[in-house]
Amino acid sequence: MVCGSWCVVVRWVMVMTLLLVLYQHLVTAHVSSETFRKFTINSSLAALQRCPALSVLEIPGYAQLPRVFCSHLCSLNSACRFFSLEGGNCLLQTLKLTPGYDAVSVISGLDSYTVPSTEYDLAFLKPIQAGSTWNGYPNPPSVVNGDMCWTKSTQCSCTDYNKQWITVDLLTSVNLTRIVVTSSFDVDQEYYAKTDIHVGNTGSYTTDAIVASKDGTSPSMPLETFTYNVAVKGRYVTLHRTDNTALCLCSLQVFSD
Structure with a gap:
């Protein structure tokens, strides 16, 4: 059976929809598993609650997959370390880190701040x-x-x-x-x-x-x-x-x- 032009369009739409669903699933898993963490400080949650966002961007009505849209915006901003959603907005986030915790290494393909061997704050999280x-x-x-x-x-x-x-x-x-x-x-x-x-x-x-x-x-x-x-x-x-x-x-x- 020969697939006409309408059939090709339908198949293309189905493939693209599947890819978007899969991508949204990956992004959701990315967030829920906290793999967006690019810092190694124990106070990250408290800091996140009070650190001002890099930018707050409204999610347009045509964006059917807000997480995918926000992930894309974060990837375009070199200072963005992770994002969060609040109402109809994307909050692009970063954290200010203490000197000595600004070296970058790759852990399982993800950027992660680590303690450089040349400088380490001995007082960090001490009693x-x-x-x-x-x-x-x-x-x-x-x-x-x-x-x-x-x-x-x-x-x-x-x-x-x-x-x-x-x-x-x-x-x-x-x-x-x-x-x-x-x-x-x-x-x-x-x-x-x-x-x-x-x-x-x-x-x-x-x-x-x-x-x-x-x-x-x-x-x-x-x-x-x-x-x-x-x-x-x-x-x-x-x-x-x-x-x-x-x-x-x-x-x-x-x-x-």
Whole structure:
């Protein structure tokens, strides 16, 4: 039997429909299995909820397969790491990552951020405690969770006016070469000053040696980064504010280059 032109058209439509269905299935599985993860930080879910999207694009009425449409938009944007759907919109997403987690490797054909061997934040997800916590701020402090996407200062950490210290336990004594502090922003920007940095094996600022200090001037800009080059061995890193004012910061990183 010879298939006429109408038959060819029908077959073509059927093939294309099947391909679209299969593609939608693959994209759906891609999302549901979380294979769009291009980062390796444990706080990814919380960060995703508050990180602003790269762009929010309305899904046109002719797009019968929204996931396929959004996946295509994400593939066209080099900064897009994954996408989400909200109402009738595509949200193209990315996350800001702490330095030391920006190297790319390929895992099962997928881009994935990994820890480079040349630079590793020793404080990342290590046990941390504070002498006090200002009401409404994370406890324990959130300064070592690797999340660099802040939209409000209460996502960072602040002590109150008493017991103004924050200590991270590296779990073993390490030769340290660099300590990096990222100050806070908004109303908390001024609260990183007159602060001593202690390193030692007791975890107390009263006994561990001072290896660096922040002077009495407040940060000149939001989320200002302060790098302290040190040459010291110790298990605990403690930030202690020496006057009767709160200690606020967004990130504490420790390196052994």
